[in-house]
Amino acid sequence: MQAIILAAGMGSRLKSLTQYNTKCMVKVNGVGLIDRMMSQLDNLGLEKIIVVVGYRGQQLIDYIEDLGISTKVEYVDNPVYDKTNNIYSLALAKDYMLEDDTLLLESDLIFEDSVLQKLVDDPRDTLAVVDKYESWMDGTVVKLNESDDIVQFIPGKKFDFKDADEVFKTVNIYKFGKEFSVTHYVPFLDAYQSALGLNEYYEAVLGMITMLDESTIKGMRLDGDLWYEVDDLQDLDIASVLFTPEKEKKGQLLRRRYGGYWRYPKMLDFCYLNHPHFPNQKLLEEIKANVEKLVTSYPSGMTINTLLASKLYDIKQEQIVIGNGASELIKSLMEKIDGKLGFINPSFEEYLKRYQEKEHVVFKPEEEGFRYSADDLIEFFNENAVDGLVICNPDYPTGNYIPKADMIKLLDWAKGKNIRLILDDTFSVYADEEDNLLLDHDVIAEYPNLIIIRSISKAHGVPGLRLGILASSDEKLIVDIKNDVAIWNINSIAECYMQIVGKYKKAYKAAMQTFHETKDEFIGDLQKISGIKVYETQGNFVMVEILYGKLARDITNELLEEYKIFVKDLSHKHMYDKREFISVAIKKPEENKALVAALKTIMGE
Numbered sequence: 156m157q158a159i160i161l162a163a164g165m166g167s168r169l170k171s172l173t174q175y176n177t178k179c180m181v182k183v184n185g186v187g188l189i190d191r192m193m194s195q196l197d198n199l200g201l202e203k204i205i206v207v208v209g210y211r212g213q214q215l216i217d218y219i220e221d222l223g224i225s226t227k228v229e230y231v232d233n234p235v236y237d238k239t240n241n242i243y244s245l246a247l248a249k250d251y252m253l254e255d256d257t258l259l260l261e262s263d264l265i266f267e268d269s270v271l272q273k274l275v276d277d278p279r280d281t282l283a284v285v286d287k288y289e290s291w292m293d294g295t296v297v298k299l300n301e302s303d304d305i306v307q308f309i310p311g312k313k314f315d316f317k318d319a320d321e322v323f324k325t326v327n328i329y330k331f332g333k334e335f336s337v338t339h340y341v342p343f344l345d346a347y348q349s350a351l352g353l354n355e356y357y358e359a360v361l362g363m364i365t366m367l368d369e370s371t372i373k374g375m376r377l378d379g380d381l382w383y384e385v386d387d388l389q390d391l392d393i394a395s396v397l398f399t400p401e402k403e404k405k406g407q408l409l410r411r412r413y414g415g416y417w418r419y420p421k422m423l424d425f426c427y428l429n430h431p432h433f434p435n436q437k438l439l440e441e442i443k444a445n446v447e448k449l450v451t452s453y454p455s456g457m458t459i460n461t462l463l464a465s466k467l468y469d470i471k472q473e474q475i476v477i478g479n480g481a482s483e484l485i486k487s488l489m490e491k492i493d494g495k496l497g498f499i500n501p502s503f504e505e506y507l508k509r510y511q512e513k514e515h516v517v518f519k520p521e522e523e524g525f526r527y528s529a530d531d532l533i534e535f536f537n538e539n540a541v542d543g544l545v546i547c548n549p550d551y552p553t554g555n556y557i558p559k560a561d562m563i564k565l566l567d568w569a570k571g572k573n574i575r576l577i578l579d580d581t582f583s584v585y586a587d588e589e590d591n592l593l594l595d596h597d598v599i600a601e602y603p604n605l606i607i608i609r610s611i612s613k614a615h616g617v618p619g620l621r622l623g624i625l626a627s628s629d630e631k632l633i634v635d636i637k638n639d640v641a642i643w644n645i646n647s648i649a650e651c652y653m654q655i656v657g658k659y660k661k662a663y664k665a666a667m668q669t670f671h672e673t674k675d676e677f678i679g680d681l682q683k684i685s686g687i688k689v690y691e692t693q694g695n696f697v698m699v700e701i702l703y704g705k706l707a708r709d710i711t712n713e714l715l716e717e718y719k720i721f722v723k724d725l726s727h728k729h730m731y732d733k734r735e736f737i738s739v740a741i742k743k744p745e746e747n748k749a750l751v752a753a754l755k756t757i758m759g760e
Contacts, residue, residue: 156275157202157255160192162262163209163236163244168387177208177215179262181385183394188265188385189215193224195271196258203227205251206262207244209236235353242360243353246344252336259329259357265394266382270328277375280332283361285323285374286382291418294384295358296322303373308362323374325358326382330375339364339371379421379719393418402712409721414618416721423746425722425739428551428582428696430616431673432743433666438659442651449647456642463653464624470596473630476637477653479644481581481610481623485509487639488606488625491632492575494542499532501525501725503551503579516541524690524698525553529561533568543575549582552725552738554692559591566593566602574604581610582694585670594626603628613695615656615663620649670695670741677747684751686758698725701735710757711737718753 166178173181179189196204204226208215216230231248233239241261251257258274274284283305288296296314298307298321309322331340340360347360364371383394396412397419399405409416409426416424442449454460457477465472478484482505489509496515498507507515518535520527536544546565549556557565562578569576583592594607606629611622622645627633645653656663678697681689688700701707711724725736739750 156199156258157205157251158196158199158258158260159205159207159245159248159251160189160196160260160262161207161241161244162189162215163207163212163233164241164263165210165237166263166386169385169391170388172388172391173210175211177211177218177262178385180215180218181391183265183385183391183398184400187218189219189262190222191265192260192262193219193222193228195266195268196260197224197226198268199271199275201226201258202255203229205229205231205248207231207233207248209233209244212236239353240355242344242348242355242357245357246348246353249336249341249344252331252333252341254333256333257331257336259331261327261384263385264327264382265385265398266326266328267380270326270377270380270382273377273380274328274330274375277330279373279375280330281335281372282330282375283372284326284328284377286326286377286380288319288322288324289417290319292324293386294327295325295356297325297374298322299374299376302370303376304370305361305365305372305374308358308365310356310359310362323376326377327384335371339368402716403708406708406711406715406721406724409715410723422715422719422721423742423749425720425742425746425750427618428613428694428740429618429742430614430666430670430695431741431746432669433616433663434656435659435662435666438655438662441655442648445651446648449651452647454643454645454647454650457637457640457644460645460650460653461637463650467653467657468594468624468626470594470599470626474596474599474628474633475624475626476633476640477645478623478625478640480612480621481579481608481625483621483640483644484608484623484625484636487636488577488608488632491635491639492543492577495540496577497536497539497541497544499527499546499550501550501553502545503547506545506577506579520553520555524555526555529557529565529568532565536574541574543577544569545577545579547579547582549586549693551582551694552696552698552723552736554690554694554696554698556586556588556693558588559593562593566598566605570602570604575606576602576604577606577608579608579610581608581613582696584614584667585674585695586693587671588693599626599628606632617652620652621645622649622653673744673747674741676744677741677751680747680751681754684754684758685760687754695741697739697741699737699739701737705735705758707735707737710735710754713757714750714753718749720750720753722750 162179166173180187212232233244294311296309297305300306343360343364381397385391385394396408460477461472464475464477485505486509498517500517500519516539606627608625612618686703690698701710707724707726711722714720723738725738
């Protein structure tokens with residue numbers, strides 16, 4: 156068996172990185188794509204490796220010769236690389252294909268060793284490596300039958316996204332049996348090139364063969380094996396995270412992205428919080444039906460979108476402002492609030508981060524699990540006077556919860572002391588207590604010192620829409636914040652959501668009931684695992700203490716590396732008793748079970 160690598164392209168989308176290098180010489184975590192690929196092929200014991208070069212061809216040849224590859228390497232030059240496509244590059248190497256079984260690879264790929272090993276070990280003669288289509292993928296896709304026969308090659312430009320659930324993405328790694336090359340591929344390649352020219356893709360030939368003989372080429376399905384195609388700088392950035400050799404660094408790099416994890420294949424995100432059962436499918440279908448109009452239309456300005464928020468929450472328009480996520484409103488609020496503010500630690504950090512340059516005082520709960528009550532806060536801040544107090548209820552990451560009656564007691568105390576109470580009640584929608592919400596027009600009217608912030612993104616399960624609200628009877632503050640944020644601070648799709656979500660109140664209530672059932676089952680399963688302690692929570696997340704001397708960072712790193720499960724290591728929260736904690740979101744039952752199974756294995760059960 157031999158391998159052919161197509162490496163003639165210019166890689167112009169990588170900009171300055173390919174000005175003086177070929178595309179495959181670009182480094183991922185300090186290792187060139189071609190370095191990694193040649194080493195992986197070298198380990199297979201092949202007869203030879205043929206590299207088709209073009210752009211900066213001699214430079215690439217010299218580079219490969221210095222890699223110390225023991226397998227024989229031969230080169231084919233494509234002198235018109237800038238005028239042809241990869242069909243011509245492969246045609247230049249077609250005589251090699253007539254001599255032996257061939258692995259065919261494109262040089263801009265990065266993949267785990269297991270991908271090639273599975274391909275070589277697979278007894279089937281002619282294979283295309285494929286992976287279930289995901290939204291981050293681009294290019295040619297295929298349809299398979301139950302026998303893994305490829306029944307259709309679909310070029311990217313002809314792909315109908317409505318078929319996304321039915322197709323597989325080609326990884327651009329193939330195994331061609333010698334007989335297949337002799338009887339099918341090379342003759343069809345010659346004919347196709349003669350008819351349609353040199354500026355085509357070699358996969359088009361496979362598509363033509365499939366139309367005539369659908370059982371000739373089979374798909375080898377990947378099952379969680381990592382791979383990525385590096386076409387541009389964003390691809391390079393993602394590949395650098397996926398293939399980071401240091402476990403701890405991978406987690407750090409993922410956290411610094413603050414989202415966008417849909418680009419990471421097969422990863423389960425238990426770090427960022429969401430509603431696992433809402434929005435329902437009908438709501439999503441309603442948005443999909445309007446998405447073309449929404450994408451091509453301007454959203455309404457602040458006045459209209461505030462009206463939507465006012466209607467949804469039954470709060471006067473003059474007392475509510477809508478934000479591009481709660482984070483936009485937190486930033487604006489913290490810039491406008493002055494005086495000494497009180498904070499709780501551990502808690503959601505965004506408020507303190509936005510205020511830490513100003514005078515503040517921090518309350519640190521001393522009870523087990525960082526529990527605290529309204530009385531604890533009143534006692535502490537009676538002794539440590541403040542002009543305002545920031546509280547999240549339920550609190551993150553502890554899940555601590557102050558019941559509504561005690562929150563009213565806290566509000567009365569704050570009102571009597573002329574203290575602003577900034578309440579983030581995002582997770583209150585998940586609490587067990589019925590009728591617990593303070594986001595109410597009567598409460599807001601009675602307590603002019605109260606400011607409520609809620610992340611609709613987290614409360615409704617639509618973080619991609621970036622929606623949040625701030626409500627207060629301090630109408631001057633509301634005006635100031637409205638003037639501070641952009642007039643078009645939410646997009647048309649988010650506006651549409653606000654417009655229609657009120658119709659789905661019953662669906663939301665049902666989703667919340669399902670959530671509580673999911674939560675109870677998940678926490679019950681976690682509590683059965685030895686070596687951890689699970690803390691009571693009233694949010695859509697659980698704080699877990701790691702016992703027996705294990706480090707939270709080791710647990711999070713192993714979950715990510717071995718199981719592709721991303722949870723939050725709480726070490727950075729500076730929990731002052733030096734114990735080890737992680738936080739995990741409550742997700743759908745099948746996802747929760749995957750985490751429970753992984754934790755059981757890690758904890759030695």
